[in-house]
Amino acid sequence: MLLAPVIAVADEGATIIPAREAELTKRVGELEKELMAARVAAATVLKANATASRPKLRGFGGGHKMLRLTPTKLRGKMGSAPETMVQLAEIELRRQCSEKIDMQSAQPQAASPASWNPGETPDKVVDGQYSTKWLDSNTGVLTITFGGAAPVADAWRFATADDSPERDPVSWILEGSADGVFWATLDHCDNCDSKVPTDRQKATEWLPYVDAKCGGGGGGGKSADDADDLDITGCGGGCAFLIIFFCGGFTYFVAGALINYKKYEKRGVEAVPHLAFWKDLPFLVKDGVVFTVQKARGRGTYATV
Numbered sequence: 001m002l003l004a005p006v007i008a009v010a011d012e013g014a015t016i017i018p019a020r021e022a023e024l025t026k027r028v029g030e031l032e033k034e035l036m037a038a039r040v041a042a043a044t045v046l047k048a049n050a051t052a053s054r055p056k057l058r059g060f061g062g063g064h065k066m067l068r069l070t071p072t073k074l075r076g077k078m079g080s081a082p083e084t085m086v087q088l089a090e091i092e093l094r095r096q097c098s099e100k101i102d103m104q105s106a107q108p109q110a111a112s113p114a115s116w117n118p119g120e121t122p123d124k125v126v127d128g129q130y131s132t133k134w135l136d137s138n139t140g141v142l143t144i145t146f147g148g149a150a151p152v153a154d155a156w157r158f159a160t161a162d163d164s165p166e167r168d169p170v171s172w173i174l175e176g177s178a179d180g181v182f183w184a185t186l187d188h189c190d191n192c193d194s195k196v197p198t199d200r201q202k203a204t205e206w207l208p209y210v211d212a213k214c215g216g217g218g219g220g221g222k223s224a225d226d227a228d229d230l231d232i233t234g235c236g237g238g239c240a241f242l243i244i245f246f247c248g249g250f251t252y253f254v255a256g257a258l259i260n261y262k263k264y265e266k267r268g269v270e271a272v273p274h275l276a277f278w279k280d281l282p283f284l285v286k287d288g289v290v291f292t293v294q295k296a297r298g299r300g301t302y303a304t305v
Contacts, residue, residue: 063150064176073171087135090159097214133161154212
């Protein structure tokens, strides 16, 4: 009978300890959410400050001696606390819409060496191998400095690591700088889960820089040498004019010929729309050239009365 109070106290303690552990686990999860929200807010402020500091600085143009990648959201797991460990297998750059740039002379650096795992340091993202990776337990900012001439790139991509898809960045800001003071936004993507493959050790599609004249390949993990990496959305004003001109001309001749054939029962050359005009066009061009040359030479074009 004397042991009954002792047993009761022991049972009560056994109940309190798991409850305390659950409370602490919940609090840790809340702190991780607050930490991730603070990082996202800091990245947003960083971008706003860079834009305000130099509003005319555009993303694409000259080469950038430095690149800065800020992951603002990781894929995470459904129903779990926000992930805080980020990892990448490789970062690659492309120029002239097809040529992959050699990155092995670049020098990557992350904010906190204490957050790297042994053998999973920042230099692994430029070693040319998808079998290695950089892992940062604090979702760190990755800065890459080029020792030689600054590469002029038009797109970039990254490869997923060998495990843990929840550590993949799915929102990010990529910036470039010539001096480490003024930074231009090269690529900004929010909630881009669909662009990041869940397959391991596989590259994303090419992600075009701001103002670049050709875009991504449209399929995750494509080679930089794929011909279909070109994007018609990069077509300039002259290109658009030629497309409209030739498409309009083709439509004019085909539609006109069909009308003459069906409605007026014309055949052969006679079916060409406005045939008389096209026959006179060479002579009209000739007269225009002669008139222009005479004007340029200062000769009169009217007979003296």
